Amino acid sequence: MKTWPHSYELRLQVALSPRGDLILTSRIKNKNADGKPFQFTFAFHTYFSVSDISEVRVEGLDTLDYHDNLQSKIRCTEQGDAVVFESEVDRIYLSAPPKIVTIDHEKKRTFVLRKKELPDVVVWNPWDRKAKAMPDFGAEEYKCMLCVGAARIEKPITLRPGEEWQGRQEISPVPSSYSSGLLDPEMIQQMQRI
Ligand SMILES: O=P(O)(O)OC[C@H]1O[C@@H](O)[C@H](O)[C@@H](O)[C@@H]1O
Numbered sequence: 001m002k003t004w005p006h007s008y009e010l011r012l013q014v015a016l017s018p019r020g021d022l023i024l025t026s027r028i029k030n031k032n033a034d035g036k037p038f039q040f041t042f043a044f045h046t047y048f049s050v051s052d053i054s055e056v057r058v059e060g061l062d063t064l065d066y067h068d069n070l071q072s073k074i075r076c077t078e079q080g081d082a083v084v085f086e087s088e089v090d091r092i093y094l095s096a097p098p099k100i101v102t103i104d105h106e107k108k109r110t111f112v113l114r115k116k117e118l119p120d121v122v123v124w125n126p127w128d129r130k131a132k133a134m135p136d137f138g139a140e141e142y143k144c145m146l147c148v149g150a151a152r153i154e155k156p157i158t159l160r161p162g163e164e165w166q167g168r169q170e171i172s173p174v175p176s177s178y179s180s181g182l183l184d185p186e187m188i189q190q191m192q193r194i
Pocket of ligand 1: 045069090122124
């Protein structure tokens with residue numbers, strides 16, 4: 001392939017635990033026979049089903065720098081204590097903590113995202129105008145989805161022939177009180193076991 005003149009192996013392992021955790025593990029191996037290394041970036045682009053995007057908040061990204069894809073990727077700093085949605089959002093948060101939560105107040109459900117070897121986090125919702133322009137996206141579907149995914153974008157990965165990289169993202173659905181601050185002690189104990 002002209003745009004990617006390398007030989008590689010990509011493996012995606014999808015596992016679902018009995019309690020509903022989704023574990024995605026990606027492995028990429030350099031199979032170049034010519035001795036050449038290659039460099040790449042990586043992102044999981046997981047879409048969450050939410051009740052109403054205007055009622056959703058993403059916590060764990062406060063004070064972080066991000067690249068804003070809607071403003072020619074300029075570097076900004078998150079000012080809010082949570083990311084909320086009132087218009088199109090397309091950002092790459094940099095060096096995020098290993099745990100990010102997406103809280104859906106209406107459904108009283110929180111998605112806990114844990115990640116390994118994936119320092120960055122993509123947050124995306126196309127909102128109305130872009131949704132209408134996308135052929136594979138319903139005009140109204142932006143209202144009930146949110147893309148939050150672990151990524152490695154700022155610092156690309158370099159692999160020499162024979163080397164392999166592995167990245168992992170785990171999504172656990174839990175009751176919303178988990179990170180809303182209104183925790184009862186029993187619930188905390190239950191969640192710490194997750
Ligand atoms: O259709 P996909 O692969 O889920 O990507 C949707 C969007 O994802 C965003 O992260 C990209 O910045 C957009 O450019 C893109 O349109």
